[in-house]
Amino acid sequence: MKVTVIGLGLIGGSIAIDLRKQKFASEITGVDTNEENAKEALKLGLVDKIEELEPAVSNSDLVIIAIPVDKIKVVLPKVLDLIPDFATVTDMGSAKREITSTVTDHPRRKNYIPAHPMSGTENSGAHAAIEGLFGEKICIICDKDKSGPQHLALAEKMIHLIGMDIAYMTSDEQDHSTAFVSHLPHAAAYALANAVLAKEDRNIIFDLASGGFRSTVRLAKSSSSMWHPIFQQNRKYVVEALGVYIKHLTDFKDNLENKKDDTVLDLITNANKIRTVLEGDNPSLIRNKETNFKLYTK
Amino acid sequence: MKVTVIGLGLIGGSIAIDLRKQKFASEITGVDTNEENAKEALKLGLVDKIEELEPAVSNSDLVIIAIPVDKIKVVLPKVLDLIPDFATVTDMGSAKREITSTVTDHPRRKNYIPAHPMSGTENSGAHAAIEGLFGEKICIICDKDKSGPQHLALAEKMIHLIGMDIAYMTSDEQDHSTAFVSHLPHAAAYALANAVLAKEDRNIIFDLASGGFRSTVRLAKSSSSMWHPIFQQNRKYVVEALGVYIKHLTDFKDNLENKKDDTVLDLITNANKIRTVLEGDNPSLIRNKETNFKLYTK
Numbered sequence: 395m396k397v398t399v400i401g402l403g404l405i406g407g408s409i410a411i412d413l414r415k416q417k418f419a420s421e422i423t424g425v426d427t428n429e430e431n432a433k434e435a436l437k438l439g440l441v442d443k444i445e446e447l448e449p450a451v452s453n454s455d456l457v458i459i460a461i462p463v464d465k466i467k468v469v470l471p472k473v474l475d476l477i478p479d480f481a482t483v484t485d486m487g488s489a490k491r492e493i494t495s496t497v498t499d500h501p502r503r504k505n506y507i508p509a510h511p512m513s514g515t516e517n518s519g520a521h522a523a524i525e526g527l528f529g530e531k532i533c534i535i536c537d538k539d540k541s542g543p544q545h546l547a548l549a550e551k552m553i554h555l556i557g558m559d560i561a562y563m564t565s566d567e568q569d570h571s572t573a574f575v576s577h578l579p580h581a582a583a584y585a586l587a588n589a590v591l592a593k594e595d596r597n598i599i600f601d602l603a604s605g606g607f608r609s610t611v612r613l614a615k616s617s618s619s620m621w622h623p624i625f626q627q628n629r630k631y632v633v634e635a636l637g638v639y640i641k642h643l644t645d646f647k648d649n650l651e652n653k654k655d656d657t658v659l660d661l662i663t664n665a666n667k668i669r670t671v672l673e674g675d676n677p678s679l680i681r682n683k684e685t686n687f688k689l690y691t692k
Numbered sequence: 693m694k695v696t697v698i699g700l701g702l703i704g705g706s707i708a709i710d711l712r713k714q715k716f717a718s719e720i721t722g723v724d725t726n727e728e729n730a731k732e733a734l735k736l737g738l739v740d741k742i743e744e745l746e747p748a749v750s751n752s753d754l755v756i757i758a759i760p761v762d763k764i765k766v767v768l769p770k771v772l773d774l775i776p777d778f779a780t781v782t783d784m785g786s787a788k789r790e791i792t793s794t795v796t797d798h799p800r801r802k803n804y805i806p807a808h809p810m811s812g813t814e815n816s817g818a819h820a821a822i823e824g825l826f827g828e829k830i831c832i833i834c835d836k837d838k839s840g841p842q843h844l845a846l847a848e849k850m851i852h853l854i855g856m857d858i859a860y861m862t863s864d865e866q867d868h869s870t871a872f873v874s875h876l877p878h879a880a881a882y883a884l885a886n887a888v889l890a891k892e893d894r895n896i897i898f899d900l901a902s903g904g905f906r907s908t909v910r911l912a913k914s915s916s917s918m919w920h921p922i923f924q925q926n927r928k929y930v931v932e933a934l935g936v937y938i939k940h941l942t943d944f945k946d947n948l949e950n951k952k953d954d955t956v957l958d959l960i961t962n963a964n965k966i967r968t969v970l971e972g973d974n975p976s977l978i979r980n981k982e983t984n985f986k987l988y989t990k
Contacts, residue, residue, distance in 0.1 A: 532899045590873060615967040665889075672913075
């Protein structure tokens with residue numbers, strides 16, 4: 395199978411590594427507007443060759459778009475214009491409503507599967523690509539009824555091969571849930587970094603930063619070229635999530651300030667429940683072990 | 693040297709492991725009001741024996757108090773009453789003003805070194821103790837001029853042996869800096885967990901939680917018996933830090949909501965600087981490599 399990966403960064407590069415290892419792709423072509431990054435991807439062996447967009451996608455069975463969401467909006471319709479009729483296209487963007495809405499009426503809409511792998515690191519570029527980035531994580535597929543069954547099946551096969559389970563949602567559901575579970579933690583980390591940088595001496599931050607601070611603020615290292623457009627495209631739900639978060643923080647602060655220590659204790663105890671949720675000790679969770687597929691109906 | 697560790701949890705247990713390995717202690721006695729935890733510590737070989745407070749500390753060269761800060765306030769004066777004249781006492785509490793103020797006028801104030809190791813995990817209890825927890829982290833020593841030089845030297849030796857560098861501050865400086873670099877990230881994680889738990893289905897959180905969410909919210913697992921009293925004792929500065937953080941978050945939210953996308957980009961770019969600060973690529977940092985000691989003057 396001929397695979398083209400557009401965008402040879404953390405996500406695209408890591409997918410290429412896994413697809414090659416799984417022998418899913420007979421040939422991987424890379425497309426990247428950043429020439430230096432393209433060269434590095436070739437040197438690192440992430441792809442077999444580098445091509446321009448048009449020759450690459452017009453000769454592919456599967457096109458994977460792994461670029462910032464503002465660029466996906468521009469590139470996706472072009473890719474659908476250029477592909478052969480049988481080819482499948484998927485994108486890895488973190489916000490989905492705006493991207494899917496740009497191709498609603500495209501004659502090849504059925505060739506396209508909107509996807510979002512819930513995995514990453516705070517690093518970017520071809521050199522950030524790593525093997526096994528996606529193992530045991532979830533990939534969201536949106537609006538699956540709008541994709542043709544053969545295209546959906548191919549995308550699902552590829553996603554399973556890189557080690558992911560799949561959750562199916564509408565674009566709207568994905569943008570809402572992702573606002574809370576992914577976009578909010580990023581915005582929170584950016585604001586935490588700014589708060590601490592504004593108040594504390596850099597030497598003190600460096601020296602006193604324990605593992606706790608480092609892990610809480612880690613996402614604040616994430617690249618603005620990827621995250622700025624996500625916040626713009628998912629503005630409505632990120633603003634909602636930030637509002638909820640600020641409300642909870644203000645609640646914590648006000649109770650602490652007013653010496654309502656019993657309430658502060660309740661807030662801490664409630665937050666501790668996240669351990670049970672994250673560690674999966676969750677009797678209400680029904681997993682279909684046979685397929686590893688989950689279907690959410692909100 | 694006979695060492696007594698009061699509180700055989702994550703911190704006390706991990707210190708005991710390292711002190712034994714470094715052959716600093718000829719005998720380690722454990723004191724723990726939780727009998728079950730004391731038994732487990734003995735079974736795990738963290739300590740040589742378990743004793744009551746009085747016999748343990750009246751026969752020690754060094755007493756290390758590693759219990760929640762509300763309990764330190766009660767236990768520290770008792771320990772100073774009970775120790776032999778030559779013995780040294782240190783505590784590992786995360787807030788220092790209130791603890792040090794309880795022994796300001798104690799006749800054995802010079803035997804005491806207020807310390808705060810900037811290291812930990814979100815786990816607690818004897819089974820959470822691990823080797824090498826403190827390696828290459830910073831331990832704060834407060835108000836060092838109030839400690840006798842021989843006691844200070846012994847505490848410094850012990851802290852270096854477990855792998856830590858030392859930063860010297862006043863109790864007030866430590867409580868202020870720690871409010872931003874440690875207590876705020878904990879409060880932020882508790883509020884983030886509560887916000888997400890309030891809005892999202894537990895199954896969705898479990899399935900969609902990527903590494904990013906997990907690391908940002910990790911501290912929300914931290915035990916309330918340790919953290920609730922820290923927030924109470926460092927109320928003033930934690931409220932200040934939360935206020936600064938809420939201001940930065942509100943700024944981010946308002947700019948995003950009002951489509952001031954250039955400003956949002958500036959906020960992200962500024963937050964990215966935390967990478968340089970945390971990774972130590974910081975030309976202004978002067979480290980005294982010979983001693984590994986740093987003296988802060990704010």
